[in-house]
Amino acid sequence: xxxxxxxxxxxxxxxxxxxxxxxxxxxxxxxxxxxxxxxxxxxxxxxxxxxxxxxxxxxxxxxxxxxxxxxxxxxxxxxxxxxxxxxxxxxxxxxxxxxxxxxxxxxxxxxxxxxxxxxxxxxxxxxxxxxxxxxxxxxxxxxxxxxxxxxxxxxxxxxxxxxxxxxxxxxxxxxxxxxxxxxxxxxxxxxxxxxxxxxxxxxxxxxxxxxxxxxxxxxxxxxxxxxxxxxxxxxxxxxxxxxxxxxxxxxxxxxxxxxxxxxxxxxxxxxxxxxxxxxxxxxxxxxxxxxxxxxxxxxxxxxxxxxxxxxxxxxxxxxxxxxxxxxxxxxxxxxxxxxxxxxxxxxxxxxxxxxxxxxxxxxxxxxxxxxxxxxxxxxxxxxxxxxxxxxxxxxxxxxxxxxxxxxxxxxxxxxxxxxxxxxxxxxxxx
Amino acid sequence: xxxxxxxxxxxxxxxxxxxxxxxxxxxxxxxxxxxxxxxxxxxxxxxxxxxxxxxxxxxxxxxxxxxxxxxxxxxxxxxxxxxxxxxxxxxxxxxxxxxxxxxxxxxxxxxxxxxxxxxxxxxxxxxxxxxxxxxxxxxxxxxxxxxxxxxxxxxxxxxxxxxxxxxxxxxxxxxxxxxxxxxxxxxxxxxxxxxxxxxxxxxxxxxxxxxxxxxxxxxxxxxxxxxxxxxxxxxxxxxxxxxxxxxxxxxxxxxxxxxxxxxxxxxxxxxxxxxxxxxxxxxxxxxxxxxxxxxxxxxxxxxxxxxxxxxxxxxxxxxxxxxxxxxxxxxxxxxxxxxxxxxxxxxxxxxxxxxxxxxxxxxxxxxxxxxxxxxxxxxxxxxxxxxxxxxxxxxxxxxxxxxxxxxxxxxxxxxxxxxxxxxxxxxxxx
Numbered sequence: 001x002x003x004x005x006x007x008x009x010x011x012x013x014x015x016x017x018x019x020x021x022x023x024x025x026x027x028x029x030x031x032x033x034x035x036x037x038x039x040x041x042x043x044x045x046x047x048x049x050x051x052x053x054x055x056x057x058x059x060x061x062x063x064x065x066x067x068x069x070x071x072x073x074x075x076x077x078x079x080x081x082x083x084x085x086x087x088x089x090x091x092x093x094x095x096x097x098x099x100x101x102x103x104x105x106x107x108x109x110x111x112x113x114x115x116x117x118x119x120x121x122x123x124x125x126x127x128x129x130x131x132x133x134x135x136x137x138x139x140x141x142x143x144x145x146x147x148x149x150x151x152x153x154x155x156x157x158x159x160x161x162x163x164x165x166x167x168x169x170x171x172x173x174x175x176x177x178x179x180x181x182x183x184x185x186x187x188x189x190x191x192x193x194x195x196x197x198x199x200x201x202x203x204x205x206x207x208x209x210x211x212x213x214x215x216x217x218x219x220x221x222x223x224x225x226x227x228x229x230x231x232x233x234x235x236x237x238x239x240x241x242x243x244x245x246x247x248x249x250x251x252x253x254x255x256x257x258x259x260x261x262x263x264x265x266x267x268x269x270x271x272x273x274x275x276x277x278x279x280x281x282x283x284x285x286x287x288x289x290x291x292x293x294x295x296x297x298x299x300x301x302x303x304x305x306x307x308x309x310x311x312x313x314x315x316x317x318x319x320x321x322x323x324x325x326x327x328x329x330x331x332x333x334x335x336x337x338x339x340x341x342x343x344x345x346x347x348x349x350x351x352x353x354x355x356x357x358x359x360x361x362x363x364x365x366x367x368x369x370x371x372x373x374x375x376x377x378x379x380x381x382x383x384x385x386x387x388x389x390x391x392x393x394x395x396x397x398x399x400x401x402x403x404x405x406x407x408x409x410x411x412x413x414x415x416x417x418x419x420x421x422x423x424x425x426x427x428x429x430x
Numbered sequence: 431x432x433x434x435x436x437x438x439x440x441x442x443x444x445x446x447x448x449x450x451x452x453x454x455x456x457x458x459x460x461x462x463x464x465x466x467x468x469x470x471x472x473x474x475x476x477x478x479x480x481x482x483x484x485x486x487x488x489x490x491x492x493x494x495x496x497x498x499x500x501x502x503x504x505x506x507x508x509x510x511x512x513x514x515x516x517x518x519x520x521x522x523x524x525x526x527x528x529x530x531x532x533x534x535x536x537x538x539x540x541x542x543x544x545x546x547x548x549x550x551x552x553x554x555x556x557x558x559x560x561x562x563x564x565x566x567x568x569x570x571x572x573x574x575x576x577x578x579x580x581x582x583x584x585x586x587x588x589x590x591x592x593x594x595x596x597x598x599x600x601x602x603x604x605x606x607x608x609x610x611x612x613x614x615x616x617x618x619x620x621x622x623x624x625x626x627x628x629x630x631x632x633x634x635x636x637x638x639x640x641x642x643x644x645x646x647x648x649x650x651x652x653x654x655x656x657x658x659x660x661x662x663x664x665x666x667x668x669x670x671x672x673x674x675x676x677x678x679x680x681x682x683x684x685x686x687x688x689x690x691x692x693x694x695x696x697x698x699x700x701x702x703x704x705x706x707x708x709x710x711x712x713x714x715x716x717x718x719x720x721x722x723x724x725x726x727x728x729x730x731x732x733x734x735x736x737x738x739x740x741x742x743x744x745x746x747x748x749x750x751x752x753x754x755x756x757x758x759x760x761x762x763x764x765x766x767x768x769x770x771x772x773x774x775x776x777x778x779x780x781x782x783x784x785x786x787x788x789x790x791x792x793x794x795x796x797x798x799x800x801x802x803x804x805x806x807x808x809x810x811x812x813x814x815x816x817x818x819x820x821x822x823x824x825x826x827x828x829x830x831x832x833x834x835x836x837x838x839x840x841x842x843x844x845x846x847x848x849x850x851x852x853x854x855x856x857x858x859x860x
Contacts, residue, residue, distance in 0.1 A: 140578030148570030151744025314581025
């Protein structure tokens, strides 16, 4: 490992992304070397599963359970942190940056929670810190935001950024199954983790929209300020109702620049079947970006998988290597330079779908309509879905209303004697 | 204009892309400066229409008809060539690169014909040469191929890369109008030029697939070796037949790496309605890239327009400026390093749609089928579309066949006494 010219890569975490990264760097070594001008080689891998390393790695690659030794290794110029999560990943990243090593991660949680601090630390140490694989798997979206679209004021980002929930929603829409049944199948197929909380509750999508919005709007966002609703409460009835009304339900991550600051939210939403985002199916991701100059563009592709994410990690490694060769590490500056407030949830304006069960008496609809009207909620359409045993199911679609107004209206409606239950309230994105 | 830190941009050619570039750099100056670390400013514009310049430019921008003086201007660090065409654009680009100026172009014809030579010239002079706007307007596709997907062996690129023809095909499919009628309307709306040859005959798309294939496969391609058929012969009947069979007709640009070299072609093709590319409508472009690691990804958006293309030009200017700030111009190496042959047209394997008019006699179909069979052309389906005045119209869909086999079969069929005319032969892309 003493080749003068070799750019040495160290991989911490040998899960599916680590293994994908390793195999791409090995199998496409020649193409990569030609593009960089010097060989780029994995010289060291750290993972607690040392048996796995022994089995999978070429014998000339150092294998150990000691990530800190890997970081200190003078042959390692680029540290790939592919463990995920905040601890100990964040500690390893900081240690590497402080040692002046360049760092590539696929870690959306770490980026969303500590991205600005880590970018500053990198800048202070003239080190590169790249993270293309943190959003959208292998789809190029981070570098287009930092490079190709750099001349734009980004106005809006809307994405399907979680493959697991999109797979579940695609299945529910196609077959009418319940969330529980489809989730069980997705787990059996490896499309959902045994503890699916991060995906199902929207946390994963929230990390990702935090990263995209920070880059797109050049602003520092607090992940906890972003409205986040998952799909855990979603009923097959609502998926089917949506289809009947001409919509698919998707878990959307949305960020908009408004005169009042940034509007950012993650939630299931009814999307018109005619919109391209409604036909993004299975584990695919799609991200729409609107810029003042470019207009609307979309990137689309597999949002997960070891090879797809590995492709993004290796793309970053190639860029960092080019920076090493040309002596320009640190050429991408810290981008969060604006202080934009995140809009209060109550001020968000949306259309809504609401389904409720009511006693089938004369005057019920009038009572409900009065409450909506009193709270400035304007109804676009209403369908009575079923009526049996004296109970009717009503589905309302509203015009655009403020979050706080619809919540107030629903609270009042809930207290009406003839209203048994407000079953579902889902946003509509046109 | 003596600010020490200003990075000076000179624009040659003040058409819609030049004006878009100018206004983006002016309106988003602060965002761009923050990302680069130094102000980036248009200091000089050259165009023969000096009255236009006087009307549109700020008074502190130098305006002249003299592109060579602009190139020699020591305040101009980045030359944007936005005239298009090979002459005099190529001369200006070479002059700028030889003077060590960095160059950004939106010029697909120049790139397709002289790209490798210009990239070498840039490298020799440690100058940057960027061209994101040459393909796909504002959609980032060049930099993803050079950066985000750099770890992949690219296997296939399929695109709708010409907005004018896609607009025409969308209208023909939607309304059943003739090419001539729709083209006239497109010209009236400004979606097609008064001389639409470059778009209609597929030359524009051929330039673009040459650029994409060169980058994707790291190979030097000769634009003249690429099969090129436009849409000028397309009949409304075929567009309607295609719809009935479950297809849209699109002008596709296709490049594949095969064991025998590169297969590259531009032609109208029947695309199944279920494929996302079939629903790319209007002046939009979409490019699908398949890499061995990433799988299938797509980028989509407006393929033309001054602001969209300007967005890509400014993205390049930002990158070049970052290179200036970090002293790393020339960090992207010349990429064409492989010597891959372009496959002979006769060896291309495709499915085909063929429509012919025949005498409605017993035995005609048998005679045609015999010729197809003798030439190894296997028929997937046949529809008899009309039969009047003793003349029948037959539509065949073949299985996959070699180009030279189908041509031989069609030649033989053309000579049958009962065959009046082979009206259309169009490829089918699954």
